[in-house]
Amino acid sequence: MRDLPTSPRKRSATTPLHRPVRLSPADLLRLGLIGIHTRRMRAALSALGISIGIATMIVVTGIPASSQKALDAELTALGTDRLQAVADSQASNGRPVAFPAESVAMVRRIGPVKAVTAVANTHAVVRRTDRQGPLDASGLTVLAAQSNLLDLVNARVRSGRYLSEATGTIPTAVLGTVAAARLGFPDPRPGESPPLVLINERWFSVIGILRTVPLAPEIDRAVLIGWESAHTALGFDRRPTQLFIQAQEAAIEDVHAVLPATIDPLSPSQVLVSRPSDALAAKRSTEATFSGLFIGLAGVALLVGGIGVANTMVISVLERRREIGLRRALGANRGQIRSQFLTESIVLSGLGGLAGIIFGVLGTIGYAAYEDWPPAIPLPAVSAGLCGAVLVGIVAGVYPAVRASRLSPTAALASA
Structure with a gap:
């Protein structure tokens, strides 16, 4: 007797007739x-x-x-990451106290410091011609400056060029805007012989004129000469009287606190350091x-x-x-x-x-x-x-x- 085919299993009443299609x-x-x-x-x-x-x-x-x-x-142009250190007290001979010659190198070793440069008041007299007497000086300051000064004070050259490592060793000068106006110097033109200015008894060639420097207004009234040429021509002792420091902005207060003792360990009270500007706040x-x-x-x-x-x-x-x-x-x-x-x-x-x-x-x-x-x-x-x-x-x-x-x-x- 043959086996009868089994009937299909009845579908449960709860089983759906169609499964819902899954949507992609x-x-x-x-x-x-x-x-x-x-x-x-x-x-x-x-x-x-x-x-x-x-x-x-x-x-x-x-x-x-x-x-x-x-x-x-x-604000950066105003120097929110910059500090200035100036010699404060006066020596017995009436000349401002200068920093040690190695002060720039010591400040450069501070960790957050990015760059540092220096200027020094040479106390020289600048005249337009040799026909003017010592009492006819223009009232300008002659500063010995290093080649990286412009970057530290956000300065720009209006005409000509600035002091370089090469020109800083020979008698050349760069004028601030006020100094150029007082001395009556026009902007140097390419191809023309540079004008001359008399500093003490030495002639210096004017190779450039700067734009106004808001961060360091004293430079506008200064005649800048090379660090080494000031030493050879004017007897400059290589001791700076003012430092410009660029540091990490987040650590500017810390750098400010250690600068006096770093610049002049023997007389830190004679070092005046500018506080972070109000622009930073x-x-x-x-x-x-x-x-x-x-x-x-x-x-x-x-x-x-x-x-x-x-x-x-x-x-x-x-x-x-x-x-x-x-x-x-x-x-x-x-x-x-x-x-x-x-x-x-x-x-x-x-x-x-x-x-x-x-x-x-x-x-x-x-x-x-x-x-x-x-x-x-x-x-x-x-x-x-x-x-x-x-x-x-x-x-x-x-x-x-x-x-x-x-x-x-x-x-x-x-x-x-």
Whole structure:
């Protein structure tokens, strides 16, 4: 007797007839774009709301950053990382006390110090011609200067050239702006013989004239000659009377504290060191003020944009009940409905965030160009704007997505 074929197992009443199809990320993206594509004007207005918020965040961070960058350049020109040390007391012969000859080398050994240079008052008399007597001096100071002075005092040459290692050993001179005006020297011209100036009883060739030096106004009224030429021609003893120091800005107070004992260990009280300028305190204050302003305005901008997206998504759910009911009737589960509307909210916020970043960057660059500032686009603000837009899209889309997924097919189709 042949075995009868076994009958198929009866399907349990709880077993679904069809397993729901798992949606790929590409499918979710296409579903999320349906609402944006079919309601373009509303989507554009909603994206415009969040783009304005992100653009505001970029602008309120970019414009102050550009302004601060310009301010930093101005403050740096004032020497926020510079110190000056001057010999203070007077010797018995009426000449200022000079620092030890090795003081420059000792200061250079301080760790945070980047560079150091020196000038020295030679107490020489400068005259325009030899027909003037000693009492007809112009009242200018003759300073022996080293070749790296311009970098330390942020000075620039107006015409000609500055002292170099080569020219600093021969009788050559560079004039400050006031010194050039008092002596009646025009700007040196290429190809012409350099004018001469009489220092004590030696003639020096004028090879350059400096621009105004805000950081060291005394240089404007000085005649600068080379360190070695001052020694050979004027008997200069190579002892500086003033030092200019550049140090790491974060350690400027520490350097200030150790300078007197480093420059003159035997008489530190005779060393006067300029304190960090008030510009440094102003710079640090503006940094703290700008940081607080960034956080507050960015938070308000994102909050306004998130409310706009949430409002749009709630209205979208109310208007698309028929679509939701039809998809549920065709087998879409609640998770797929939630994913669809959550994806739409994220895409909408992401598009608004990208548009806001573009508008914000262009606005910042345009305003900086108008104010003649160097444009500064904070990359953390740009990345935070995009990430914030996506996060706002997630938060704003959670409630509408959950509400849409809770609609039953019959209720959704009946209310449509």
